[in-house]
Amino acid sequence: MIESFKIGDVEFKNRILVASGTFGYGDEVPDLVDISKLGGVVTKSLSMKPRDGNPNPRITETASGMLNSIGLANIGVQKYISDKLPVLKKYDTKIVANIAASSVDEYCKVLELLDAQQRVHGFEINVSCPNVKEGGLSFGTDVKLVSLITKELRQRTRKPLIIKLTPNVTHISEFARACEAEGADAVSLINTVIGMAVNIHKRTPKIATTTGGLSGPAIKPIALAKVYETVNAVKIPVIGIGGIVSWEDAVEFFIVGASMVQIGTANFINPATGITVAEGVKKYCENNGFDDVGRLVRTLQTNKTISIVDSWL
Numbered sequence: 001m002i003e004s005f006k007i008g009d010v011e012f013k014n015r016i017l018v019a020s021g022t023f024g025y026g027d028e029v030p031d032l033v034d035i036s037k038l039g040g041v042v043t044k045s046l047s048m049k050p051r052d053g054n055p056n057p058r059i060t061e062t063a064s065g066m067l068n069s070i071g072l073a074n075i076g077v078q079k080y081i082s083d084k085l086p087v088l089k090k091y092d093t094k095i096v097a098n099i100a101a102s103s104v105d106e107y108c109k110v111l112e113l114l115d116a117q118q119r120v121h122g123f124e125i126n127v128s129c130p131n132v133k134e135g136g137l138s139f140g141t142d143v144k145l146v147s148l149i150t151k152e153l154r155q156r157t158r159k160p161l162i163i164k165l166t167p168n169v170t171h172i173s174e175f176a177r178a179c180e181a182e183g184a185d186a187v188s189l190i191n192t193v194i195g196m197a198v199n200i201h202k203r204t205p206k207i208a209t210t211t212g213g214l215s216g217p218a219i220k221p222i223a224l225a226k227v228y229e230t231v232n233a234v235k236i237p238v239i240g241i242g243g244i245v246s247w248e249d250a251v252e253f254f255i256v257g258a259s260m261v262q263i264g265t266a267n268f269i270n271p272a273t274g275i276t277v278a279e280g281v282k283k284y285c286e287n288n289g290f291d292d293v294g295r296l297v298r299t300l301q302t303n304k305t306i307s308i309v310d311s312w313l
């Protein structure tokens with residue numbers, strides 16, 4: 001059974017990654033989870049300087065989902081390189097550094113520092129955080145800026161370059177096409193959906209910044225539709241993210257056309273979800289006559305003439 005998948009020159013042992021912001025820097029969970037069984041770990045977003053993030057409360061639970069407004073809190077790239085990366089040397093998995101920034105220049109500088117690190121195998125570029133005033137969505141909803149960022153970063157690394165896209169736009173495929181045109185190796189989607197929750201006793205928002213990003217099972221149908229739209233628009237691999245809690249969920253994403261998937265919010269309930277998903281996907285493939293997980297990808301049967309999303313493309 002072939003489970004591995006290559007992006008650029010990097011071979012991931014399986015198609016299951018853990019999503020940024022749900023697995024720390026990768027060094028906190030190895031006592032609980034054998035991370036060597038994962039295709040890779042996507043780090044928390046890293047910026048040039050440490051960030052405290054948004055004021056509390058910045059997380060609340062909603063029906064079938066979680067609303068967060070962390071505001072890209074992180075230790076900064078220098079501390080990541082000095083304190084976190086060395087610990088990860090002993091694990092046999094790929095490390096994808098997620099980068100967030102408030103300017104094109106900051107993206108470039110952070111990427112250059114990380115590109116020099118052998119233990120960093122690739123990059124996921126966060127142009128889609130809904131919880132910050134600078135960067136985040138102000139970049140990710142502007143197709144010209146997404147193009148520019150991709151172009152600048154592509155010139156600075158030969159390692160896999162993945163752009164993480166927001167669903168908070170009308171046509172996500174337009175953004176994926178721009179990334180592909182500027183040399184991205186893959187796109188990952190979706191980041192969180194802008195959402196809100198209200199405390200009816202205090203008549204206040206449940207999180208300090210009023211709105212936040214919704215993740216978890218509530219957004220899986222949105223994510224599947226965005227992945228479907230995107231795989232029909234680009235040739236580069238699409239990494240599916242959004243509400244995956246079981247291997248069955250992951251199989252849905254593969255059938256729709258995702259080449260890899262990321263497990264996010266489910267890690268807060270069980271950080272070993274990625275491993276059970278990888279095992280379940282493998283068994284499903286064996287039981288259904290696929291000798292390579294890749295053969296399952298994009299096996300969805302649709303009637304394109306009546307499909308609404310196909311009429312946009």
Ligand code: SIN
Pocket residue numbers: 021045068069070071072073126128129130131132191192213
């Ligand atoms: C956050 O730090 O606010 C969440 C990160 C993201 O949505 O990209």
